[in-house]
Amino acid sequence: MNTRIPVRLGDRSYDVLVGPGVRTALAGVVRGLGARRAVVVSARPPEWVPDTGVPTLLLPARDGEQGKTLSTVEQLCGEFVRFGLTRSDVVVSCGGGTTTDVVGLAAALYHRGVAVVHLPTSLLAQVDASVGGKTAVNLPAGKNLVGAFWQPSAVLCDTDYLSTLPRRELRNGLGEIARCHFIGAPGLRDLPLPEQIAASVTLKAGIVAEDERDTGVRHLLNYGHTLGHALEIATGFALRHGEGVAIGTVFAGRLAGALGRIGQSRVDEHLAVVRHYGLPTALPADVDPAVLVRQMRRDKKSVTGLGFVLDGPAGAELVTDVAEDVVTRVLAEMPRADLADLVGAATTGPVPA
């Protein structure tokens, strides 16, 4: 069964389609936009790319942080010019979150903005990266430092793409689904995976509609991310994003408990939800908590001091200036495990339906 989820943003509104085979809706979307040409940038084999219904240039891409650069954006825009792409045509991305990010930014900049349609092929990109209009590339100084808000004209989350996804890549997306339990979408875990994707997107669509530019409630989407990002960096990205978010979610529960914001049973619920998805729940044994604290101070949410999205009596909210000694104590109390075991747990747990 396919689900259509509207992202309501006035004249920038669009639909996200979720389900098996929804990529074949692409030609209809392109027709609806009135585009006469398309450039498809794909990190997947050509047969994964559906017909656009118009003359099309297919450009190969590669998922991965190494390609998320301004020079890739420049190369893409150069190809758009050579193909004769106009402002009323369309760019299509097909791939994981790094591909939707970089192609989205190229579309935002080309001719000061051309329509873009995303075909996310990883679970992480389907439940998070491709929806909401955040586009960015990295600089040598850090991740996602140059970007723009550029909403797609449609997002087609074809769940058939997930059937060949490596198990660990699937887990990467499950980390983002798990954190939805604490930011407004409890009870997802027993649903079939396509319904979990649709529910996660519905949650995100509502949040983005309220706060497109990430100045308020959109912070909620960063539940578990403060420690998660720090763990990704501290392990040299040996931990994947969703794995870091999973551990960060367990930590966020413990920190909220230590601050008296939630009771022990809710703290335990964080562990239970993350565990349900077979995701890691312990800190890597050889990561120094002081390094994590230093890294968390640099988090985008911490204007001053340490900031976390934390559960509380009124639900999750951004809490700033959290005392460093509490953070350090809660980190010290976290269980520890070898990095290899944490990653192993992520590759051998049960696969969702």
Ligand code: GLY
């Ligand atoms: N990935 C978080 C956001 O879209 O705001």
